[in-house]
Amino acid sequence: xNIDLTGTSTRRIQxxxxxxxxxxxxxAVGMVLTLIIVTDESAQYDAVRAATEAAREHPCRVLTVIxxxxxxxxxxxxxxxxxxxxxPGETVLLRMYGPLAEHADSVVVxxxxxxxxxxxxxxxxxxxxxxxxxxxxxxxxRRVTDSYAARDRxxxxxxxxxGYRPGDTDFTWTRLTSWRSxxxxxxxxxxxxxxxxxxxxEPDSPSAELLAAWLSIRLGxxxxxxxxxxxxxxxxxxxxxxxxxxxxxxDGRVATLCRPEQPxxxxxxxxxxxxELLAEELRRLxxxxxxxxxxxxxxxxxxxxTTGEGLATEPVSATADAAKTxxxxxxxxxxxxxxxxxxxxxxSGTRKAPAKKPSRGKxxxxx
Numbered sequence: 172x173n174i175d176l177t178g179t180s181t182r183r184i185q186x187x188x189x190x191x192x193x194x195x196x197x198x199a200v201g202m203v204l205t206l207i208i209v210t211d212e213s214a215q216y217d218a219v220r221a222a223t224e225a226a227r228e229h230p231c232r233v234l235t236v237i238x239x240x241x242x243x244x245x246x247x248x249x250x251x252x253x254x255x256x257x258x259p260g261e262t263v264l265l266r267m268y269g270p271l272a273e274h275a276d277s278v279v280v281x282x283x284x285x286x287x288x289x290x291x292x293x294x295x296x297x298x299x300x301x302x303x304x305x306x307x308x309x310x311x312x313r314r315v316t317d318s319y320a321a322r323d324r325x326x327x328x329x330x331x332x333x334g335y336r337p338g339d340t341d342f343t344w345t346r347l348t349s350w351r352s353x354x355x356x357x358x359x360x361x362x363x364x365x366x367x368x369x370x371x372x373e374p375d376s377p378s379a380e381l382l383a384a385w386l387s388i389r390l391g392x393x394x395x396x397x398x399x400x401x402x403x404x405x406x407x408x409x410x411x412x413x414x415x416x417x418x419x420x421x422d423g424r425v426a427t428l429c430r431p432e433q434p435x436x437x438x439x440x441x442x443x444x445x446x447e448l449l450a451e452e453l454r455r456l457x458x459x460x461x462x463x464x465x466x467x468x469x470x471x472x473x474x475x476x477t478t479g480e481g482l483a484t485e486p487v488s489a490t491a492d493a494a495k496t497x498x499x500x501x502x503x504x505x506x507x508x509x510x511x512x513x514x515x516x517x518x519s520g521t522r523k524a525p526a527k528k529p530s531r532g533k534x535x536x537x538x
Contacts, residue, residue: 174252181281184250188261191254201230202260204453205284207291207307208235209275217445218294219262224446226260229453232284233262236307238272246271248278276306288312288456292449296321301334313456315449317342318377319538328377329473332466337458343377344462345448346538349440350382350404353418357428363413368394371408373401378538382407384468385461403442403538442538 172195174187206226210218215237222233248271251264265278283289291302291311298321299305302314318341321327331341368386372379379396382404387394390409399405402423409416414431418438426440 172252172254174250174254176250176252178247179250180248181278184252184263184282187250187252188254188263191252195255202232202284202287203229204231204288204290204456205282206231206233206453207279207289207311208233209291209293209307210235210237210295211297212237212239214295215264218292219264221294221444221446221449222292223260223262225450225453228450230260231453232260232282234279234282235262235264236275236279237264237266238275239266239268240272242269245269274306276310279307279310283310290315290453290456293317294320294445296327298327298331300330301336302331302339303334303336312338313452314339315342315452316340319343319346324375324377325380325473328380328466329470332470335463335466337463338456340452340459340462341377341466342445342448342452343538344381344459344465345451346378346403346443347382347385348451349443350407350418350538351385353426353428353438353440354386354407354409357416357418357430358409360430362416362430363411365390365392365409365411365416367392367410369397369408369410370394370404371397371399371406372404372538374398376401376404376538379404380469380473381462381465382538384472385465388464388468 172191174191176183176187206222208215208218208222215235219233219235222231222235226233246269247267249266249268251266253262253264263282265275267275267278271278289311290313291305291307292315293299293302294317296317298316298318299308302308302316308314314336316331316339318324318327318331324343328341328343331339368383368390370379370383370386383394383396386392386407386409405421406417406419408418411431415429416431417429418426418440419429420426420440423442424440426438428436428438
């Protein structure tokens with residue numbers, strides 16, 4: 172059901188919502204939260220579509236705030252109500268003209284679901300410097316941004332890190348969920364001491380910077396950044412005293428996990444759509460301390476000039492091939508030794524140094 176209201180008010184919008192629910196035979200409100208989307212006309216279609224798909228998992232009232240010509244002299248509010256089309260929630264598109272666009276919070280507050288959490292999402296590149304101080308951000312327990320959509324991706328991420336408040340998060344962190352889960356699972360197995368790391372990704376990838384910062388914090392080693400043609404993150408290499416642990420994903424779909432003295436494994440590592448990223452963020456509304464630590468480390472490294480994508484390095488695929496060749500050479504040399512030399516003495520055995528394992532923390536996604 173679609174209802175168009177021109178030159179309306181919040182009272183008329185609320186009455187139209189109640190009447191529409193009664194006409195559809197569902198007078199009870201079964202929504203668990205309110206999702207506020209702050210966007211413009213060009214990006215509202217994709218944002219509303221992603222929110223509608225996420226509402227299948229999290230029934231919610233979606234309030235889409237669209238500012239139209241805030242320089243006008245007269246204020247006007249137009250509303251488009253969608254109920255029961257593709258999901259169990261309610262979607263209201265609020266188009267604000269004139270000075271009213273500067274006071275969107277006064278329109279949104281009467282339409283919030285009572286006694287339910289509020290999430291504010293900025294899907295485009297225009298995000299406030301401090302989301303928690305934005306009038307619409309102050310209404311929310313959770314504030315979601317996407318620095319990847321900004322023109323200055325790394326600068327926007329650093330800005331958000333500096334203005335972090337509990338409840339803030341960013342899709343560049345959510346995209347790392349699959350990467351962090353795979354790396355944590357790989358390091359759950361026995362391995363030698365990790366001495367360094369490397370993250371390879373397309374230029375200006377905020378997700379790659381966060382992944383490098385997270386690995387550096389959890390492993391306590393230096394993690395470099397290298398550039399590839401993408402898409403997104405194409406590889407991670409963890410150098411140990413016994414060989415390299417390599418995850419290589421050249422196509423954005425399937426990754427290859429290479430470990431010393433073990434066969435290669437194919438792992439699904441798909442780049443996820445926006446609707447899945449949003450649904451993941453709606454699963455938890457508490458502060459994400461792991462994201463805060465990684466973002467703070469990235470901002471600190473950026474200010475010190477120790478982060479970026481200008482590092483020259485060989486591709487991860489070449490590193491994986493080199494590791495295989497080295498392992499094969501060791502096996503051939505070992506087979507040529509006399510039998511007595513193959514027997515290790517008790518005093519000459521090497522002991523594996525325990526390495527830190529990255530905490531899974533909050534699940535986040537791939538880039």
